Amino acid sequence: MATDDVKLIGSWASVFVMRARIALHLKSISYEFLQETFGSKSELLLKSNPVHKKMPVLIHADKPVCESNIIVQYIDEAWTSSGPSILPSHPYDRAIARFWAAYIDDQWFISLRSILTAQGEEEKNAAIAQVEERTEILEKAFIDCSKGKPFFNGDHIGYLDIALGSFLGWWRVVELDANHKFLDETKAPSLAKWAERFCDDPAVKPIMPEITKLAEFARKLFPKPQA
């Protein structure tokens, strides 16, 4: 299609950047991936996202779009003729997808992150218990949304799959770090199978970071206190 000027400011390790990249891949949009250096913020990032100074930022024909879920919706709406629809077509299904995507960011992710930032065993165990609880809620949400199909969005990956699926690399890193499995066949059977399918999707596979590389990066981002 037309070579629209599309740039994405981000990083290979960021969950939120990954959402934008999957959406771009789904729509077969070529883009320039401008990777930020860890520990500093580029001029372009600060100029394009003066409010939050965070990645990802999608720059389309020089116009910046910020916030990962907003970017994904933008990609879906700006490129309607290429690739599958990312959001469901019926307003009620769209509302449900948006509801759960917000839950993932506002509730589930916060507790997952708490595992990595926890000080001491007690805090860590409390965070783990909270993630268990919230994952159970997402397991039920998957069953409700998928209605027997392989993805939250039905036959193909969509908005909600992308919202949660982008976390899978980091989720695995957290499992290894905490020595605790969340996505297993007994506790979250549907999500466990969904996770495999999601990671195998052609729009996801080339972008999902390698777990060992991510774990190494996690140690930099969340250094353990010196004994």
Add this chain to the structure above:
Amino acid sequence: MAERSESEEVKLLGMWASPFSRRIEIALTLKGVSYEFSEEDITNKSSLLLQLNPVYKMIPVLVHNGKPISESLVILEYIDETWRDNPILPQDPYEKAMARFWAKFVDEQIYVTAMKVVGKIGEERDAVVEATRDLLMFLEKELVGKDFFGGRSLGFVDIVATLVAFWLMRTEEIVGVKVVPVDKFPEIHRWVKNLLGNDVIKKCIPPEDEHLQYIRARMEKLNVKSA
């Protein structure tokens, strides 16, 4: 047989003094949608509310033909997509993305920061007021040359930002801090006047005297010092 219009069986579980509930009423009224309002006692939540929003157990909840939707921003988008008269969100994908961005900014940044003013005194309070003002400056700049955030008429961001106009700014009187002084925020003040010139807004915001009384009573309960 002609199909009944989509506007049958619309129920809103809400609370008269909540900005999140009132914004839904504004949207429904703008679109001419008749709805049944069910006032919730948030200190004694109904079993219906708990059943319809088991995840957050909060108002507002919109119920359309028996199907519940929670989270005010999600509800607003659902309303806009279901009842097409008087659109709330812009058509253009970029403008839409910007509207979503600013709405999220109001709820996640301004609201969260401004709430911290309550219950603080002295230097701590000054710091929060300063932080709130820094955030409000972004909205101030957005309004330059516009009657509303939506342009010539009310839109998504205006509806969401009524939180600033009729909650944050009303609380100033009681908390005794001019968080939004007119000399620093002339555009915001002009915008509030424009809002007050709109019949739907006038009809849907909580009546001022009762509202102030309610806020005072709540603050007294929380043992907050007022001016």
